Amino acid sequence: MTIRAVVKGVGHYLPERVVQNAEFEKTIDTSDEWIRSRSGIERRHFAAEGQTTSDLAARAAGAALANAGLTVDDIDAIVVATSTADLTFPSAATMVQARLGMTRGFAYDVQAVCAGFVYALANANALIVSGQVRRALVIGAETFSRLMDWTDRGTCVLFGDGAGALVLEAHDGSGTPADRGILSVDLNSDGRHRDILYVDGGVSTGTTGHLRMQGKEVFRHAVEKLAETAHTALEKIGLSGEDVDWIVPHQANIRIIEATAKRMQVPMDRVVVTVQDHGNTSAASIPLALSVGVTRGQIKPGDLVVTEAIGGGLAWGSVVLRW
Numbered sequence: 001m002t003i004r005a006v007v008k009g010v011g012h013y014l015p016e017r018v019v020q021n022a023e024f025e026k027t028i029d030t031s032d033e034w035i036r037s038r039s040g041i042e043r044r045h046f047a048a049e050g051q052t053t054s055d056l057a058a059r060a061a062g063a064a065l066a067n068a069g070l071t072v073d074d075i076d077a078i079v080v081a082t083s084t085a086d087l088t089f090p091s092a093a094t095m096v097q098a099r100l101g102m103t104r105g106f107a108y109d110v111q112a113v114c115a116g117f118v119y120a121l122a123n124a125n126a127l128i129v130s131g132q133v134r135r136a137l138v139i140g141a142e143t144f145s146r147l148m149d150w151t152d153r154g155t156c157v158l159f160g161d162g163a164g165a166l167v168l169e170a171h172d173g174s175g176t177p178a179d180r181g182i183l184s185v186d187l188n189s190d191g192r193h194r195d196i197l198y199v200d201g202g203v204s205t206g207t208t209g210h211l212r213m214q215g216k217e218v219f220r221h222a223v224e225k226l227a228e229t230a231h232t233a234l235e236k237i238g239l240s241g242e243d244v245d246w247i248v249p250h251q252a253n254i255r256i257i258e259a260t261a262k263r264m265q266v267p268m269d270r271v272v273v274t275v276q277d278h279g280n281t282s283a284a285s286i287p288l289a290l291s292v293g294v295t296r297g298q299i300k301p302g303d304l305v306v307t308e309a310i311g312g313g314l315a316w317g318s319v320v321l322r323w
């Protein structure tokens with residue numbers, strides 16, 4: 001018998017304020033046309049002043065619990081993927097725990113930047129299959145608007161804020177890819193690429209810092225590495241692109257999403273795309289897209305879903321699951 005971490009519920013939260021591309025035309029040398037054609041982004045949400053990552057995360061978690069028909073008393077652990085925790089410490093996850101009124105179990109953050117949700121899913125899966133917890137909340141939440149240099153047109157138009165969450169529950173499986181739940185994981189990192197995507201602040205500088213990116217270089221790595229990690233995760237369980245019902249990719253750039261789907265030989269009508277509405281929400285982008293994909297009626301129980309992401313580090317990876 002195999003224990004599987006099965007998705008019991010999904011939910012998301014987006015801050016109220018929507019910023020259209022045209023708003024940037026007032027402050028920097030850019031255009032709606034450039035942003036749309038180079039990235040696929042049309043709008044993004046920005047958190048209100050004083051609204052923090054743990055606030056967005058707790059709201060997404062509440063939606064996922066409601067969707068699962070569960071309460072916090074049913075949850076054993078909270079794993080939050082974020083690079084924009086409210087404070088250097090404690091973790092955003094323990095703040096979410098307090099916001100939800102959860103007084104048992106344990107909570108912690110995972111930091112793998114835009115690959116964070118894939119890492120957090122892999123981590124929560126390990127907790128469940130090893131029998132340490134029965135149910136886990138896995139959340140991706142970010143306020144990347146707080147890291148933007150508003151004079152850098154190459155980055156500030158690309159990112160947004162938001163949160164998405166899944167409830168995972170231990171179920172008995174047969175050990176075959178026909179099982180529901182997480183079926184395969186592939187994680188990678190290569191610290192030699194630190195300088196192409198990083199924040200120039202933190203504890204060592206005593207500042208929050210701003211996001212710095214060599215867009216073209218990140219783009220090149222993304223196209224190469226995303227299809228590869230998805231392929232590896234599928235291959236581990238004897239599957240290929242043909243078996244995939246939905247790719248739910250990290251939503252950074254429509255051109256990266258399209259190139260990855262093409263390399264995986266999966267048509268775009270089997271890819272959940274939300275980048276036009278959310279921009280790049282880093283670790284929140286995959287759970288947001290999963291939640292929107294379910295709401296739209298795209299992802300259904302039994303579907304084979306492949307998530308893949310890459311971000312600062314570089315860190316990248318893929319999780320294959322049956323919904």
Ligand SMILES: CC(C)(COP(=O)(O)OP(=O)(O)OC[C@H]1O[C@@H](n2cnc3c(N)ncnc32)[C@H](O)[C@@H]1OP(=O)(O)O)[C@@H](O)C(=O)NCCC(=O)NCCS
Pocket residue numbers: 029030031034035038039114153154155157213214215216217218219222252253256280310311312
């Ligand atoms: C950032 C990105 C959209 C830029 O697209 P690109 O096709 O590579 O464009 P380039 O970097 O070649 O820039 C082309 C020109 O547009 C300019 N440009 C950059 N941002 C601009 C903006 N917002 N508006 C108008 N022009 C802009 C550049 O200055 C450059 O001008 P130059 O040729 O005079 O120097 C693209 O590289 C990308 O998406 N990279 C990956 C980013 C990513 O996914 N990061 C997160 C990973 S988690």
